[in-house]
Amino acid sequence: MYESSTDAVHPRFSRNRKIFKTGGLKIALIQSTVGPDKAKNVSHIVREIHKAKENGAQVVALGECFNSPYGTKYFEEYAEEVPAGETCRALSKAAAEAGVCVVGGSVPERCGDKLYNTCTVWDSKGKLLAQHRKMHLFDIDVPNKIKFKESDVLSPGQQVTTFDYEGVRIGVGICYDLRFGELAHIMAANGCSLLIYPGAFNMVTGPRHWELLARARANDQQLWVALVSPARDENAEYVAWGHSMVVSPWGDVVQELDEKPGTLFADISFTTLEDVRLAIPIRTQRRTDVYDTIAKK
Structure with missing residues (x-):
């Protein structure tokens, strides 16, 4: 598997002082319409990856379930193996041809008799860099309102996922993973400068929590x-x-x-990152003698 960085987590972040490179990184986020035709969804994404490269992107990230409709009843039908499936092959080829790193949103993955919601990451040569299986499954049951259980169909991932590209360590979560600050903390402690979350919040949670959670994770972990x-x-x-x-x-x-x-384009400044961490030194002032957050795997 390609799921997890092997670096140990330092409880006081002391080794994070200069782990990120200077300068910046240009990323592109592709927000695409997803229909029932998998081949059409994927071919559109491939075209957009090439367009993003033409506009200077070095890392291109896709949305959750970009190749299939979102819903438990669709996962079995649209599932494919990683990395042998048709979507993975298309992403690998597009990454290599465009010469960019592709953070492949998520696809329904079949592995044996289990299904996962999985993000694959491909480097600029088309090599599989990382594979993140959504760790936290969205199971809710509100009487007389809504019942939805991803666990009826999906299995949860078991590992924290980070990868290195162009001297930058990047962490990956999927949708509901965003709500768990402990996961973000562990990725930050493992040296991440950027966290990427493909997600599909709905029309209730989106306006309430989408921006709120993104800002909370960025502020709390200084990335x-x-x-x-x-x-x-x-x-x-x-x-x-x-x-x-x-x-x-x-x-x-x-x-x-x-x-x-x-498609959104943004310049990720590592000078800004260092300025924040120097101005507000929470990374060296955590009371790990009283509390801590650790990865068990």
């Missing part, structure tokens, strides 16, 4: 956060909020799309 949503389709069974965005380590939204299809 960049990118959220990548599908575009909103009012005729779909599941209507996504959209509003893909990039948030700075100060907790400011620096770029944001609306609900329509589009």
